[in-house]
Amino acid sequence: QVQLQQWGAGLLKPSETLSLTCAVFGGSFSDYSWTWIRQSPGKGLEWIGKINHSGSSNYNPSLKSRVTISVDTSKNQFSLNLTSVTAADTAVYYCARGLTVVIAFDFWGHGTLVTVSS
């Protein structure tokens, strides 16, 4: 069974950098893409970006200037960095496994609530 376990700081001050990591257990790491998605309180899902095992990435244009997603294939992990956070970045952040043939996310992490507050 595939499991995604994520962790990172849950409380940040404005202008700080959000850092989250997701570890993948089970399944093939190289046959899928690896994605970060967030959900602001009471709102819908927002795609942040994705990366594959070779390090090729794509980002949401609205966040692209502040986002970096990286991958560590030796540990089957991928990470999210979001710089210069504001209150608008307060959200639950999910990591997820993406299928490659169609856009679909079949396994998700449990989510990490990140609150940005001074």
Added chain:
Amino acid sequence: SSELTQDPAVSVALGQTVRISCQGDSLRNFYASWYQQKPGQAPVLVIYGKNNRPSGIPDRFSGSSSGNTASLTVTGAQAEDEADYYCNSRDTSGNHLVLFGGGTKLTVL
């Protein structure tokens, strides 16, 4: 196009059939996937591709598409199907970007 549009809320009587729709230009070229999200939980994939259900998803969930509209149908809705449902697909820019619809709150009466 950079948008997928869903009705904010839909209701269905217990045991009846309901269709949840998702509209967007990208759906003319790409399949939608559908997710169920219950309060406090991560989304769960229920339909992907033409009409594929992941293991463990009941067969009362099905997907279809016509033109710029994708639909998720729940045949014989159960109380446990009450949740938010999101569609997603890729955009048409050629940049491998991902779109999500705004979500539909399904109430089972």
